[in-house]
Amino acid sequence: MTYGCIASMKARPGLRDEVVSLLLGAADGLRQAGCDLYLVGLSEDDETTIWVTEVWRTREQHDASLELPEAKAAIGRAVPMLTGEFTRQDMAVAGGLGL
Amino acid sequence: MTYGCIASMKARPGLRDEVVSLLLGAADGLRQAGCDLYLVGLSEDDETTIWVTEVWRTREQHDASLELPEAKAAIGRAVPMLTGEFTRQDMAVAGGLGL
Numbered sequence: 001m002t003y004g005c006i007a008s009m010k011a012r013p014g015l016r017d018e019v020v021s022l023l024l025g026a027a028d029g030l031r032q033a034g035c036d037l038y039l040v041g042l043s044e045d046d047e048t049t050i051w052v053t054e055v056w057r058t059r060e061q062h063d064a065s066l067e068l069p070e071a072k073a074a075i076g077r078a079v080p081m082l083t084g085e086f087t088r089q090d091m092a093v094a095g096g097l098g099l
Numbered sequence: 100m101t102y103g104c105i106a107s108m109k110a111r112p113g114l115r116d117e118v119v120s121l122l123l124g125a126a127d128g129l130r131q132a133g134c135d136l137y138l139v140g141l142s143e144d145d146e147t148t149i150w151v152t153e154v155w156r157t158r159e160q161h162d163a164s165l166e167l168p169e170a171k172a173a174i175g176r177a178v179p180m181l182t183g184e185f186t187r188q189d190m191a192v193a194g195g196l197g198l
Contacts, residue, residue, distance in 0.1 A: 004140045006140075008188075024194050027196040028196075031196060031197075035196060036197050037195070037196065039154065039192065040193045041103045041105075041190030041191060042100075042191045044189040044190055045189070053105065055138065089107075091141055092140060092141045093139070094119045094123060094140060096126050096136070097126040097127075097129050097130060097134060097136065097137040098134070098138075098154070098198070099197070
């Protein structure tokens with residue numbers, strides 16, 4: 001089974017759209033790094049939470065992607081716009097539709 | 100923006116794989132009901148939690164899908180295998196990769 005994770009983060013007030021733009025801008029290079037799905041969503045429960053669901057061919061490719069210079073640069077720009085509250089669930093992908 | 104949701108459920112001990120099979124079996128008909136993504140994952144934190152991430156063209160199509168006879172039958176078979184602990188996050192899909 002492939003590796004997946006579901007993560008959440010919270011943007012500081014008024015900055016959610018800017019963080020989402022950063023995340024979407026970083027998505028371009030992920031395919032060749034081994035990513036099959038990268039889904040960014042805005043919580044409807046509040047105006048600060050962002051959900052990211054990812055599927056990777058292997059967990060090692062996911063971990064390695066965080067060390068890419070573009071990823072580090074994007075993370076560096078995003079962190080000051082975030083509250084520091086994160087959640088993350090790792091999972092083994094069983095399958096589904098649209099992958 | 101399209102509608103998405105991230106849900107979790109917990110299977111009774113030893114029944115997670117059976118519930119996952121039910122969920123995956125129900126995935127076939129979802130595309131024509133308006134579903135673009137239906138991702139089923141097994142939590143790596145424990146042996147009971149199942150995560151489901153969905154993307155639908157509209158929220159109305161998602162809600163209507165729960166009323167389909169096949170869906171009701173699958174839910175009826177799954178419920179006795181679940182603990183009753185659910186979470187669900189609704190979201191507006193901002194975009195990403197692989198959709």
